[in-house]
Amino acid sequence: MDSMQALYTTIQILIRDLKDAWQHIEKLEAEKQNLNNTIVQYQEAAANNPQTNELNLELDSLRGNQITVVEILVGEYPTYLENLKECWRNGRKIEAVKRMRAFTGAGLKESKLACDELWNRWSKDYYSEDNHFSEKTNKLEQSKF
Numbered sequence: 001m002d003s004m005q006a007l008y009t010t011i012q013i014l015i016r017d018l019k020d021a022w023q024h025i026e027k028l029e030a031e032k033q034n035l036n037n038t039i040v041q042y043q044e045a046a047a048n049n050p051q052t053n054e055l056n057l058e059l060d061s062l063r064g065n066q067i068t069v070v071e072i073l074v075g076e077y078p079t080y081l082e083n084l085k086e087c088w089r090n091g092r093k094i095e096a097v098k099r100m101r102a103f104t105g106a107g108l109k110e111s112k113l114a115c116d117e118l119w120n121r122w123s124k125d126y127y128s129e130d131n132h133f134s135e136k137t138n139k140l141e142q143s144k145f
Helices: 002-047 050-062 069-073 078-089 093-104 108-129 133-143
Strands: none
Touching (some): 069 078, 069 093, 069 108, 078 093, 078 108, 093 108
């Protein structure tokens, strides 16, 4: 009987230890899920933050991952292009030239010419999409004569 009692006691201890271990595992799983949720929230917040994009672009250029002006002009890098378009929307041409230089490592003249090209392209798109603004302007000018 003593051996049976010892075996029974040992099994009870093992069961108790297994329950404790299982509860600990469940706590760890819950903490892991909370951490994953927090990471997702931070990633979403960072993705929606314009400063994050600017920092990533600056880091890319510091790491030597510079791209060419032509690659930006043909739209191979939409993040960079959108960053420059934001400057265009806000009328910050000098800022756009600075960013173009940071992205590409190009000189001032080349960056300014590239930004001028983008400005012209976007302005044409803007006015052609804006309720046929250019047609209205042409009709107005013709009516003066």
